[in-house]
Amino acid sequence: MHPHIAKLYQSAKKSHKLIIGLMSGTSLDGLDVALCKVSGQGMQTKIDVLAFDTVDYDDDYKQKIKQVFAKRECDLELVTLLNPWIGKLHGTMVKQCLAKWQVPAEDIDVIASHGQTIYHCPKSQHQHDDFNHGTLQIGDSDHLAVTTGITTIGDFRQKHIAAGGEGAPLAVYGDYLFFTSHQENRILLNMGGIANLTFLPKSADTNAVFSSDIGPGNTIMDAYVQTHFAPLHYDKDSLIAKQGVINTSLLEVLCNDAFFDLAFPKTTGPEVFNLAYLTNAQAISNTLDISHYDVMATLNRFSALMIAKAINQCSEQLFDIAVYASGGGIHNPLLMEHILSLCPPLSEVKNTQALGIDPDAKEAVLFAILANECLAGGQSRFGNAEQGIPYVTMGKISFAD
């Protein structure tokens, strides 16, 4: 047996493993690195997040990625070069974290790497009859494995599509295994660049579980701030949006997109919800000349309205439902205020810290759970193909040499 396979076999049998989960999301703010102690598998999965850091991307990284990110046309040579470059960079960032945490690389069983999405196109969003869903994450795992000396499991989304899913959201797999409660119905809400949710009934009935993207979380607000309030990268503490007034004509047009009429589950990305989407809505609503502050106030309300609509759709006729939020949007006080006021059955929106997971680390932890399932799962088959959750083992394995 190849020593790498033997080592992996030993890892798979351990009572607990050390897995580093990595997420680099659509906000392009940094690489989330979560050191997780994982035991069990399936519904018995237990996680302790031993350490967490977001390693910020510098302007050089952001500028390079933005040349290809969510763009229908771009320099294919640059894409080809970025794929190994990001893999190596993510590997270097993991090594920095390990040094800071004083954890030897040999102690880590595997890295679980999401990579960097550069284009996401479910069938609902492209015009090619000949093609099904597609999604592309770069930052190849071989480069992470060689850079860190740690076996790396990556490229999780392709299997989901191969088995009939749309490639996202994948959160439902980790959410169901880790956050299901028999005491309360739960919604796990993540607000990154794009917002998504998972509905977890207390019956744990897999036929009733579902997960879906909702629409924009921070992505259009971030893009607008970066354009009109540079060098700011986002509307910290909603300071900009709070100075504006919601423009109802613009808001109405923003909310009027075919995506919002699609049934759950559905997926989207900054390929649709971007500055061009906003400009088009401003042109239709004749609001191209309103102040930047009013635009930000309106965008904030727009994200909140669509998120609240999705929560209300899930919680219809349910009195005992709790919402646990995660992702950078929880730090946007105006957004949180709007969501709460638009969801009358809720007295509060909690965050996943109440369930033991740092809300900023949640997506990185998700990939650690998926890697754990790849190594040690497979005993119970969680899935519901009709809800876009095919039963699959996700991830491809890269060895260090």
Ligand SMILES: Nc1ncnc2c1ncn2[C@@H]1O[C@H](COP(=O)(O)OP(=O)(O)OP(=O)(O)O)[C@@H](O)[C@H]1O
């Ligand atoms: N203090 C704050 N005030 C307002 N917004 C904030 C604050 N902190 C973070 N954010 C928002 O959160 C965003 C980052 O969120 P997060 O890291 O969850 O996104 P992501 O993981 O890249 O996205 P996705 O989940 O869509 O892939 C920032 O770009 C910003 O818009």
Ligand SMILES: CC(=O)N[C@H]1[C@@H]2OC[C@@H](O2)[C@@H](O)[C@@H]1O[C@H](C)C(=O)O
């Ligand atoms: C294609 C892609 O990278 N999608 C991300 C993005 O960020 C949020 C939302 O859009 C979600 O669909 C997904 O990530 C999370 C981790 C998911 O798959 O659940």
